[in-house]
Amino acid sequence: MRGALPPRPTSRDVAERAGVSQATVSLVLRDRWHGRVSPARAEAVRAAARELGYRPNVAARTLRLGRSRTALVVVPALTNEFFARVHAGAVRVAAGDDVGVVLYTSPLETGPARDPFASAGATLDGVLASSMAAEALAVLSGEGLPLVMLDSEPGAGAAATVNPDIAAGMRLVARHLLSLGHRRFAHVAADVDSWTFRERARVLAAELAAVRGARLVGTRRAPIGVADGVLAAERALTAAERPTALVCDDDMLAVGAYKAARRLGLRVPDDVSVTGFDDLTVATAVEPELTTVRLPGEELGAAGMRALLAALRGESPGTTVLPVELVRRGSTAVPPGPAAPGTRE
Amino acid sequence: MRGALPPRPTSRDVAERAGVSQATVSLVLRDRWHGRVSPARAEAVRAAARELGYRPNVAARTLRLGRSRTALVVVPALTNEFFARVHAGAVRVAAGDDVGVVLYTSPLETGPARDPFASAGATLDGVLASSMAAEALAVLSGEGLPLVMLDSEPGAGAAATVNPDIAAGMRLVARHLLSLGHRRFAHVAADVDSWTFRERARVLAAELAAVRGARLVGTRRAPIGVADGVLAAERALTAAERPTALVCDDDMLAVGAYKAARRLGLRVPDDVSVTGFDDLTVATAVEPELTTVRLPGEELGAAGMRALLAALRGESPGTTVLPVELVRRGSTAVPPGPAAPGTRE
DNA sequence: CTGAAAGCGCTTACAG
DNA sequence: CTGAAAGCGCTTACAG
Structure with a gap:
């Protein structure tokens, strides 16, 4: 060429x-x-x-050495700000160790993942993959390269797993809302079959089950995005039993929930509380600003790359869990109606 | 490894x-x-x-063939949704031609660009670079590889240039606002030294100069981001002569302008009209939805990669200009006060 | 139709 | 301290 x-x-x-x-x-x-x-x-x-x-000449060096100092980073989509952060963190750490990064965006939306190795155009030393659907994993682990998984089921055949503490995040959301007095919840769930979202559903259900009178009055699935979030939240809000709190799996879905509430003439947070997950830029762009769980995307990518580098040195980094934080902003409040807050915070 | x-x-x-x-x-x-x-x-x-x-073995093949079927894509930052789209478009076209893409994010914020070729980890056939600051260009063109520039000064030593029609975009914004009756404008400008933003400033000034009574009452520069946008817009809005329209170089800056207005007790669009550029997801997440110029990011990346592929085949693709569109939403209206709309649209 | 051989540019034992 | 040589895995003239 x-x-x-x-x-x-x-x-x-x-x-x-x-x-x-x-x-x-x-x-x-x-x-x-x-x-x-x-x-x-x-x-x-x-x-x-x-x-x-x-x-x-890098090709000659790689051929001679049998390794390339190049890692493949696989994320579902870069147009999602969270994954862009993960990528940035991974690149930062890799660069510090003089390792290059080749990016593969698994086309979630366009059917099954094509072979990431075919398109890489580089000999790879290892793979860092984030939040992949279950089937995508098989392709990756089958290659026999050192593999570190991010935001995924621990111990699923990877050399290491690095996860944000999803369970703690959802627990914080649930308890925050419960302590405000909410009892009727709807879950606006991401329609993606992956560990991270199953975990969110599991913990939300468990937390609500532990409090007398608290209930999930509905779960609505939607692909991650504003427009689909609007639809899902609208259905949740117009169900026979209207929830006072919408727990969304993602900030984009939460933004959709804002728009759905507005269409229905409901105010956030006076009539309905809304929470997100990620703490993307959009969380502080909207009004009121969004109460959400801050997932440390950049740090996740960085820690993942550190684990991969360790694995490449022959170490066994195991599983790492990164702390998360609930950022309380203006989208959550005491529920409307006669109900008084149950517990104080 | x-x-x-x-x-x-x-x-x-x-x-x-x-x-x-x-x-x-x-x-x-x-x-x-x-x-x-x-x-x-x-x-x-x-x-x-x-x-x-x-x-x-890709390294061996590359060594033997002297080419790698790999292109380097350089963007300022992937955490910016616009560039994520550019990247996606470039990857899509490259994949169709069985060409791999290596991504380099030029760390705009962290000082001068490090050598993109050192970190590439692959032998490269060509380079596609978007919206780079002037100095960064020198490094890229010095390498002697076929280079296609995106959203950049045409004819600056690249094999080809592919640009969205920035001038038309800003012209549409200015005329839209003028026809609504606005006469006092402030420019919330991106504090980035690149062709695309110089072009926006130039056209805005020219359009206002052409209408009697219309004026730029202030230009405020800010790094692209919500927080900096708030500061810049706040200063614009509290100047001696208050503008009735805030023309922002970017949707993120526009979101900052919304927040600044709100802090000052001003309503959008009743008290002040706001426009953006890009049409990011955030443009429809905020309330009111943002009037903005839709820049075809995905298509820009795709057309750029097509031009690069052509250049690699020995053709001379020249300069391409992609049409843009003004998306009128809720953030622009007739200015407040006694003024009646000047021209009708 | 098929195979033996050279060589891409580099790095690393090995011999001096 | 220094250099000649081999070889990483592939592709492509070239000879048969």
């Missing part, structure tokens, strides 16, 4: 210019020359490389 | 299993065998490859 470009200098060209052998060039440029090459020659090599604008 | 993994099969292993030479394996697997290898042997090779789970 490369046209009539000026031919790129090779290590041979550098060697010639510096008056040394190719071996010496390699030693010096890889910084393995101390005690093996005289300082004067080392300097000559560096000068020659600089003058020529020499850059080692 | 690879530990004690099962050794990956090579083309030699496939050849052995199929009872043919390595050359035949290569021919068959690259689909260059017609008329050169008998159908029976071709099938035997494919079967052997399948059974072994053979996957060609």
